[in-house]
Amino acid sequence: MKTQVAIIGGGPAGLLLSQLLHLSGIDSVVLERRSRDYVLGRIRAGVLESGSVKVLTEAGVGDRLAAEGQPHDGVEFSWHDERLRIDLAALTGTTVTVYGQTEVTRDLYAALDARGAEVIHEAEVLRIEGVETDAPVVVYRQNGAEHRLEARFVAGCDGFHGPSRKAMPDGVRQEFERAYPFGWLGLLSKTPPAAPELIYAAHERGFALCSMRSDEVSRYYVQVPVEEKVEDWTPDRFWDELRRRIPADVADGMVTEGEVLEMSVAPLRSFVSEPMRHGSLFLAGDAAHIVPPTGAKGLNLAVSDVYYLHRALDRFFNTGAADGIDSYSETALARVWKSERFSWSLTQMMHDFPQLGPFEKRMQKAEFDDLVRSETARKGLAENYIGLPF
């Protein structure tokens, strides 16, 4: 089989890239290791920046997002019972949109289906050959047999554990990493949200987050030690722990009697792999970088990478100019590092780190107090939260 762009990974990055390339008249084939049901069953991100909404709309998948996505003008932070609302709309003139990653993925699959796009499921990419040539080949296994997909370029959109990043030679690839000694235990429930806006809560028992997917479905997280097993948690234990960490009036009003749809633990990590292009291979999304989820940047970074990559490939195939593909890595990484900084600093301020001494704990509180005191500080947070321009 032969195509112009071989896309490894059918998560949001790979599907969106396929859709945008199609609109530019460029052929692609998406290879996805899992089944479609598995991909759609993964509960992940919930908050979209306005730039992501714009790209998704331009990609032709904005209708349901416009109808069902919930614009949020503000977001709350709490420190024990002390609360601070960041007025995103007043500070930046824009909002974020609550719309689940599952829904984004569903919309993209619907668009790809409508045009009969080539998405090959249960196709596990084993290796990429010839990344330093103009004719790379992606070797994948499906139903026990090996197949080859020839392309002009390969887009590695295969997440943190995928093979694309490792196809960059050791002498070329440089990795930067920070692992955290905790994870987030998440619970998705068929209950109305505890509060109308998201609440990021710092507490001596650990961080907690109240989020939502709709008026009927809530999403909550509590910080847990990194080795924690989801099997050791019942919904009742989760609700008890969450209640202790969030403001008392929110805890008192929270509805917990409803179907629990999902519980899972996600480890926290900061990670960047440079460069994001080598020869005919490009990386986009979690394949190239991971942010801790505090601040909701991961999916949004995948969208901005894909925006830059699509623009570069469009220029290459439709005008012959290579400047876009040559500068892709530098352009994407400039935005990546800014989001890495924001996610890292918010994680640093809001979590209970086991190794922190009394001085560092006072520093965390001083950071929060600075937000309370200074509109300039709040504006800086708001600008990052709604998403830096791209």
Ligand code: FAD
């Ligand atoms: P993925 O979604 O990981 O997709 C990669 C795909 O590649 C997968 O489908 C995988 O099966 C496939 N693949 C892997 N290996 C192979 C192979 N060998 N062959 C073929 N296919 C392969 N981000 C936000 O912006 N906002 C949030 O609110 C937010 N909340 C989050 C909450 C949680 C609990 C978690 C875990 C993440 C959250 N994120 C959030 C991050 C966000 O979910 C990711 O950044 C996003 O999924 C990245 O998309 P991607 O397409 O790059 O990678």
Ligand code: DHB
């Ligand atoms: C969600 C996840 C996040 O990481 C975040 O910062 C906000 C919301 C969510 O899953 O709803």
